[in-house]
Amino acid sequence: MIRPLEKKRALVTGGSRGIGAAIVGRLARDGADVALTYVSNPDQANETVRAAQSLGVKALAIRADSADAKAVAAAVEQAVRELGGIDILINNAGVAIIAPIDDYRLEDLDRTLAVNVRAVFVAIQSAVKHMRAGGRIINIGSCNAERMPFAGGGVYAMSKAALVGLVKGLARDLGPRGITINNVQPGPVDTDMNPAASDFAKKLVQQMAIPRYGTVDEIASLVAYLAGPDTAYVTGASLTIDGGFTA
DSSP states (O other): OOOTTTTOEEEETTOSSHHHHHHHHHHHHTTOEEEEEESSOHHHHHHHHHHHHTTTSOEEEEEOOTTOHHHHHHHHHHHHHHHTSOSEEEEOOOOOOOOOTTTOOHHHHHHHHIIIIIHHHHHHHHHTTTOOTTOEEEEEOOGGGTOOOSTTOHHHHHHHHHHHHHHHHHHHHHGGGTOEEEEEEEOSBOOSSSOTTSHHHHHHHTTOSSOSOBOHHHHHHHHHHHHSGGGTTOOSOEEEESTTTTO
16 A cells, blocks of 8 residues: 555644544555644544554644643644654644624634634744654645635634735745645535534535535545645645635
8 A cells, every 4th residue: 555654743733523633544544653632522532543543653642722832832842752753734723713893702813813823833833843854834724714705704714814824934934944834725624513414504505616515534635635745846825625615
């Protein structure tokens, strides 16, 4: 079996469920040792770890709230220590707090920016100290950086749009070191937080060129491609995978 990520070491933030768990599984299938962070459900995190280990790789779960910058930096250091280094960083942890502007609480703004933006920067800054040429950094953004079709999502869209500028700028910092950095921008994806069978999903599907929700495995496939050896010339990009939601 071809395992393009053999001997690579990866950290996936927010990797215990949904898109994050699918990414952990795909990287493990491709041969990478994987660490994941989680916040509140150790049983779910350990289940994802066991599934990765069953594919013949080393895997571990690290409890870390991405709203806590010190916890994020410590998680990177623990992953480096236990895996023997880091070659791939996937910034997947995120929150989506939706509310009208008149009712939006400042503490929710602060948490959104802390998790969706500051934690990404902290994890990158911590990881690149240990990365060698060939390193890969991939942020999970959102198609809402380009299109927010309903009220109440302005802060979430802003936080994901911030990642577009971040990768463009950091591509200049990291390119000379042989490290690439990109965003993956999913559209509607079938998860427990946003199920494809909901009334909300039915409304979104009507706005899509491909009239269905995406799957977590489809997102993980694009992430694995960017993490692999065929994308050394791709950096500073935001790659949208949304069934034509923003078309």
